[in-house]
Structures are given as structure tokens and as C-alpha cells.
Amino acid sequence: MTKKGRLSARRARTAWVFLLPSLLVLLLVAAYPLWRTLQLSFFQVSILQFPLKPSWVGLDNYKSLLADPYWWISLKNTAFFTIISVILETVLGLGIALVVNTRFSGRGLMRTAMLVPWAIPTVVSAQMWRWMYNDVYGVINDLLMRVHLIAHPLAWLATSRLALPSIIAVDVWKTTPFMALLLLAGLQSIPDELYEAATVDGASAWQQFWRITLPLLKPALLVALIFRTLDALRVFDVIYVMTGTNPTTMSMSVYARQQLVDFGALGYGSAVSMGIFLIIAIFAAAYLVSLRVEID
Amino acid sequence: MRSRSLISTLLFYLLLLIIFVYLIFPFYWAIVSSLKSPNELFETPVRYWPAHPRWRNYVDVFTQQPFGRNLLNSTIVAGMTTFLSLVVGSTAAYALGRFRFAGKHTIFYAVLSVAMFPQISVLGGMFVLVRSLGVYNTWWALILPYMIFTLPFTIWVLTSFIREIPRELEEAAFVDGASPLQVLRIVLLPLMAPGLVTAGLLAFIQAWNEFLFALTFTVDNSARTVPVAIALFSGASQYELPWAQIMAASVIVTVPLIVLVLIFQQRLVSGLTAGAVKG
Numbered sequence: 001m002t003k004k005g006r007l008s009a010r011r012a013r014t015a016w017v018f019l020l021p022s023l024l025v026l027l028l029v030a031a032y033p034l035w036r037t038l039q040l041s042f043f044q045v046s047i048l049q050f051p052l053k054p055s056w057v058g059l060d061n062y063k064s065l066l067a068d069p070y071w072w073i074s075l076k077n078t079a080f081f082t083i084i085s086v087i088l089e090t091v092l093g094l095g096i097a098l099v100v101n102t103r104f105s106g107r108g109l110m111r112t113a114m115l116v117p118w119a120i121p122t123v124v125s126a127q128m129w130r131w132m133y134n135d136v137y138g139v140i141n142d143l144l145m146r147v148h149l150i151a152h153p154l155a156w157l158a159t160s161r162l163a164l165p166s167i168i169a170v171d172v173w174k175t176t177p178f179m180a181l182l183l184l185a186g187l188q189s190i191p192d193e194l195y196e197a198a199t200v201d202g203a204s205a206w207q208q209f210w211r212i213t214l215p216l217l218k219p220a221l222l223v224a225l226i227f228r229t230l231d232a233l234r235v236f237d238v239i240y241v242m243t244g245t246n247p248t249t250m251s252m253s254v255y256a257r258q259q260l261v262d263f264g265a266l267g268y269g270s271a272v273s274m275g276i277f278l279i280i281a282i283f284a285a286a287y288l289v290s291l292r293v294e295i296d
Numbered sequence: 297m298r299s300r301s302l303i304s305t306l307l308f309y310l311l312l313l314i315i316f317v318y319l320i321f322p323f324y325w326a327i328v329s330s331l332k333s334p335n336e337l338f339e340t341p342v343r344y345w346p347a348h349p350r351w352r353n354y355v356d357v358f359t360q361q362p363f364g365r366n367l368l369n370s371t372i373v374a375g376m377t378t379f380l381s382l383v384v385g386s387t388a389a390y391a392l393g394r395f396r397f398a399g400k401h402t403i404f405y406a407v408l409s410v411a412m413f414p415q416i417s418v419l420g421g422m423f424v425l426v427r428s429l430g431v432y433n434t435w436w437a438l439i440l441p442y443m444i445f446t447l448p449f450t451i452w453v454l455t456s457f458i459r460e461i462p463r464e465l466e467e468a469a470f471v472d473g474a475s476p477l478q479v480l481r482i483v484l485l486p487l488m489a490p491g492l493v494t495a496g497l498l499a500f501i502q503a504w505n506e507f508l509f510a511l512t513f514t515v516d517n518s519a520r521t522v523p524v525a526i527a528l529f530s531g532a533s534q535y536e537l538p539w540a541q542i543m544a545a546s547v548i549v550t551v552p553l554i555v556l557v558l559i560f561q562q563r564l565v566s567g568l569t570a571g572a573v574k575g
Contacts, residue, residue, distance in 0.1 A: 015395035022388035036421030119553040121505035123523035124546045234414035237507045253416040270420040277417035284412040
């Protein structure tokens with residue numbers, strides 16, 4: 001072997017040694033639990049008895065899942081939540097990013113204000129909004145009645161027609177600024193010269209947006225969009241805190257946890273979990289393929 | 297240069313003001329509610345500033361609720377998670393950012409896909425793991441599971457930082473006969489300091505805010521963290537939630553996060569976008 005070959009073999013060995021601790025941790029806390037969940041999904045087993053006493057049921061859990069109306073309701077709720085919140089967050093986020101991208105005094109303050117909703121724990125923001133939504137003492141009813149948008153107080157979270165949209169509004173509040181920050185970074189990478197040249201050529205601001213901003217922002221937009229979709233599909237905190245396990249708003253994750261913990265059905269709950277995993281894996285794979293994340 | 301007319305400038309600032317109020321109002325409302333007395337809290341029409349602001353609720357959070365214990369739990373859990381993620385993650389990031397070896401891309405994709413795991417998809421298996429290790433309802437029942445999302449993210453952010461550091465210094469150290477671990481510790485770590493701060497901060501916030509595992513792997517206040525406590529705060533009766541206390545607790549946990557964001561906002565944004573925009 002040449003000296004160079006020996007050296008690169010040694011470096012490769014060093015690299016694996018350096019990777020080892022992380023790989024072991026990930027095997028323990030990611031691969032093993034995922035494997036166990038998959039395994040458990042083929043058993044009927046109660047969470048209350050430990051050590052577990054599983055009995056093999058084959059594909060029964062999955063058959064029940066396909067026939068389970070609550071699974072389909074939670075899937076429908078999650079799809080509704082994901083589609084509406086991601087669309088609103090993208091459009092509003094782009095709008096805010098465009099506004100903040102112009103020069104004005106107090107821009108630093110604005111950027112900080114944008115990070116606040118993101119940094120607040122979801123549980124905390126959910127409780128804050130739950131109090132604002134309160135049907136009798138809530139500030140939202142008060143504000144809307146003052147400006148005569150509604151005639152009498154509404155029970156935002158207790159009315160089935162309003163509950164999920166109200167929860168989406170909380171998610172939009174929390175996540176739009178974050179979306180805007182991601183898009184702002186994309187906007188700032190577009191060279192000013194392009195706009196200057198376009199202005200010289202007499203292009204209107206509207207034309208500049210469609211012909212320059214949007215096409216060049218596409219990669220950043222796509223990443224932000226996929227990240228948000230993956231995040232929205234697994235939504236748990238905000239729904240659990242605001243409306244618990246109520247079927248009108250229950251998401252897939254809320255349903256899986258209800259089965260696993262509240263009903264103690266470790267086997268069936270794991271089958272629900274694997275259903276969610278499958279759905280999100282498809283989106284994640286699409287992401288990895290479409291972006292061809294490069295590391296070299 | 298086009299000069300903007302007065303009206304469009306005013307409209308622009310009005311728009312900014314609307315966005316600003318929209319972002320801040322819920323937090324403002326939590327502060328106002330936390331300063332109200334029970335009578336004032338349940339008064340209609342609502343008051344937009346308390347007539348008699350008082351700190352009682354902030355005291356009550358610590359005397360009537362085990363909130364001090366919850367804060368301690370959260371601090372230890374988030375702190376340990378961050379520390380372990382940085383220690384374990386920095387060597388992995390060094391390997392991924394600097395070394396060439398077969399299987400590197402596979403590893404990188406594997407780490408990346410763990411970051412995208414929905415937590416719920418491992419909840420059942422994680423429960424079994426936590427029970428078998430005998431750590432259920434302890435800090436470790438949260439620290440270990442949290443590594444599933446903090447570690448991949450830390451590796452990701454640190455790898456992108458390491459790749460931006462010029463190689464010359466390390467090569468000089470290698471020529472002088474330093475081992476790779478010495479190079480990492482003595483040469484690279486100081487240069488990585490900004491990256492470590494960013495990655496650590498993001499990991500800390502993620503761990504501090506986590507809810508699903510914390511809700512599932514703790515049963516009482518011996519390990520219960522702040523988000524779970526705030527979600528489960530209960531009052532004198534089942535139907536009467538102690539809203540003023542909940543809002544006071546919410547303000548207490550949010551203020552340190554806002555301070556962190558104020559100090560590190562530039563780093564946070566660059567760390568978040570390093571992960572997301574550059575890919």
C-alpha cells in the first residue's frame with residue numbers, strides 16, 4: 001500500500017471512531033425504540049403491566065386501524081390542519097419577509113419580535129391563546145365585539161365548526177414569523193444589482209416580484225415549505241393543550257398517544273404510530289430526494 | 297433613488313405596527329392577566345390594563361404550585377441534554393465535516409432522517425426503553441429521549457460550521473504530530489465556539505420546550521418539567537383553572553427565552569438558516 005493510501009485508511013478509521021459515540025446514542029434512542037414500536041404493533045399488549053405480557057396478533061392491529069373511524073377522523077383533521085396552516089404561514093411569512101426586508105429604523109426590534117413567538121414553548125403559547133379565546137372573559141371576544149365583527153361572544157374552542165380553525169390561528173401566530181425569518185435569509189441572498197437593473201429597464205415592482213424575487217426565492221421557499229409540512233403533520237402540543245382528545249380537533253399524534261397511554265393499548269397504539277411514521281416518511285423521502293442535500 | 301411620499305411611508309409604518317402588535321399582543325396579554333386579581337380577571341368587559349397591578353400571582357406560582365421544582369427539573373434536563381449533545385455531536389461533526397470515508401453520505405442521510413422522525417412514531421418503543429432502563433419518572437427518562445432530536449440537529453449545525461473553518465491551522469498541528477482528538481480539542485473547538493453556542497442554544501430551547509415525552513415519561517413533580525406543569529396546572533376546583541397563575545408561570549418561562557433571543561438573535565437566525573436554507 002502506498003503511503004498516501006495508508007494515511008487515508010487511517011483517517012477513515014479515525015472518522016469512524018469519532019462517529020461512534022453519536023451512532024451508539026442514536027442506535028439506543030432512535031433505532032431501538034423505532035424497532036420496538038414496529039415489533040409491538042404486531043402484538044396485543046397492555047402498558048399497565050411491566051414486564052410486558054404481549055400476545056401475538058399478526059396484522060390484526062393494522063386491520064383494525066383501517067376500519068377505525070377515529071383514525072380516519074384524526075387523519076382528516078391533521079390534513080386540514082396541515083394544508084391550511086402551511087398555506088397561511090407561507091403566504092403571510094412571505095409578506096412579512098418582504099416588508100421586513102426593506103430598510104427602516106427599528107428593524108432590529110422587529111426581528112427580535114419575530115423570534116418571540118418561535119421561542120415561547122408551544123404549551124405556553126397554547127395556554128395564552130386558550131385564555132384569550134375564553135368564551136366569557138376572553139379578550140378576543142371583547143375585541144371583536146368592540147369592532148362589531150361579532151354580535152355576541154363565541155365559544156371558540158367548544159364549537160366544532162370553530163375549534164380547529166381557532167387552533168390553526170395559534171399555530172399560524174407561532175410559526176409565521178419563523179417562516180418569515182427563513183424566507184428573509186433567502187431574500188437577502190438575492191443581489192441588489194438585479195433589482196437595480198430591472199428598475200433601469202422600467203420593470204414595475206410587481207413584475208420584479210414575479211420575475212426576480214419569486215424564482216430566486218424558490219429553493220428557500222421549498223425547504224421552508226417541506227419543513228413546515230413535516231412539522232404540521234406531527235402536530236401534538238397545541239391541540240392537546242387546547243382541546244385535549246376531543247375528536248373534532250384530534251390529530252393523528254393525539255390519537256396515537258390516547259391509545260398508547262390513556263387506553264394503555266401499547267400494541268394498537270404502536271400500529272397507529274407506525275401509520276403516522278409511514279405517512280411522514282413519504283414526505284421526508286420526497287424532501288431528501290427533491291433537494292439532494294449535498295455535504296461535500 | 298425614488299423618494300417615498302409621506303403617505304406611503306406612513307402606511308408602511310402602520311403595516312409594521314400591525315405586524316408588531318400581532319406578534320407581541322398575546323405575550324402582552326399574558327403579562328396583563330398575570331398582574332390581575334381574581335376579581336379583575338373575571339370581570340366583563342375586560343380591562344386592558346389592571347386597575348391594581350399586583351405580584352401575588354408570581355408568588356403563588358411558587359407557594360401554591362410546585363413550580364420551583366418544575367423549573368429546576370427543566371433546567372437540569374435541558375442543560376444535560378444540551379451538554380451531552382454538544383460533547384457527542386462535536387466529534388461526529390468533525391468526522392463528517394473534515395474526513396473523507398466510504399459510507400459518509402449514508403451516515404449523513406441517516407442522521408438527517410432521524411431529525412425528521414415524528415416523536416410519536418417511537419413513543420411506544422421509547423416507553424419500553426425508559427421502563428427497562430429503570431429511569432421512568434426521573435430526569436434521565438427525558439434526557440435520553442431528547443437526544444433523538446437534539447443530537448442530529450447539533451451534528452447538522454456543527455458540521456456546517458466546521459466546513460467553514462479554514463484547514464491550514466489543523467494541518468499545521470498534524471504536521472507537529474498532534475492526534476486527531478488533540479486537533480479537535482485544542483485547535484478546532486475554540487474556533488467552533490460560535491457554532492457551539494448556536495447549536496447549544498437551539499438544543500436547549502428544543503429540550504426546554506418539549507412536551508410529548510415529558511408528559512408521557514413523568515407521573516409526578518419529581519421530574520415533571522415546566523411545559524407539562526403549565527399544561528396541567530389545576531386550581532381549587534376541577535372547573536376553575538387558575539388562569540392568573542398559569543399566565544404568571546408563562547411569563548416566568550418566557551422571559552429568559554426572550555433574553556436569550558435578544559442576546560443571540562443574529563446567531564440563532566444564522567444557525568437556523570444554516571440548517572434550512574443551505575440544506
